């Protein structure tokens with residue numbers, strides 16, 4: 001019998017998962033998964049739980065939570081030789097990664113996608129000693145994600161980020177950085193830099209429209225020094241997807257990126273605090289297998305189906 005481990009954050013988003021947990025367990029058991037679960041108790045706990053799931057050779061690990069919980073689970077899996085297939089139940093406020101994979105926020109429908117059994121290998125980012133699955137970045141603007149109080153997020157959802165963003169905009173200052181990417185170098189003042197694996201960041205789905213989840217490349221973006229009016233204009237054009245030709249923005253693909261600075265610049269990994277520069281980013285090609293609704297994926301995110309069939313058989317054996 002296959003075994004599944006659910007790792008869930010009871011405080012994610014609007015805190016609704018716990019109530020539906022019995023139904024989720026029944027569904028998985030009926031589909032032939034012997035299922036157990038772990039409720040996280042604090043920051044870092046989901047990483048430990050995922051490491052234990054690897055040690056115990058679970059076939060499937062389901063991360064039920066927001067991007068922070070998912071990031072922790074990925075950090076527990078990414079370094080291991082044996083990596084269980086990953087299922088997602090998006091319970092957070094923004095759920096960028098799940099959004100990029102078209103996994104719905106409805107718990108039952110998300111479980112159905114896991115039970116359908118279609119998987120895809122996705123790239124994982126490594127920054128220094130840590131891993132990310134959606135986006136890393138640095139600069140004052142990225143500090144926004146951890147300045148939004150958890151209570152406010154529970155009450156207002158994504159609106160909380162926008163409110164906080166408006167409040168913080170005037171205080172965004174540039175940082176002087178050196179960015180090396182695949183043999184090229186930029187040195188100068190930037191408002192922020194982003195290293196993305198998917199097209200979805202903070203609900204901006206048009207930020208990196210040509211990104212693919214499994215091409216082995218990051219989308220590297222950095223915004224050169226701008227004044228407040230220009231920053232507002234570029235953010236609103238990014239919402240429409242009109243930012244790519246903006247002369248203040250550099251938008252390239254790269255597999256290996258190094259960013260250094262002579263000042264303190266905070267880093268962000270999948271929406272959580274990620275330490276300070278310097279940072280070295282490496283794209284780990286097709287490193288984790290994730291359950292997805294294959295028919296919903298964009299053409300550029302689908303991999304050759306033959307390879308996928310192999311992976312699917314591997315887990316159902």
Ligand SMILES: Nc1ncnc2c1ncn2[C@@H]1O[C@H](COP(=O)(O)OP(=O)(O)OP(=O)(O)O)[C@@H](O)[C@H]1O
Nearest residue numbers: 012013040041043065066067068069092093094095
């Ligand atoms: N029992 C707990 N109590 C408080 N915090 C927890 C608990 N378990 C985990 N956490 C922390 O909560 C952080 C945020 O959780 P998560 O990302 O799941 O939800 P969210 O913040 O609502 O969603 P999003 O990241 O999509 O905005 C996690 O990174 C984790 O460190």
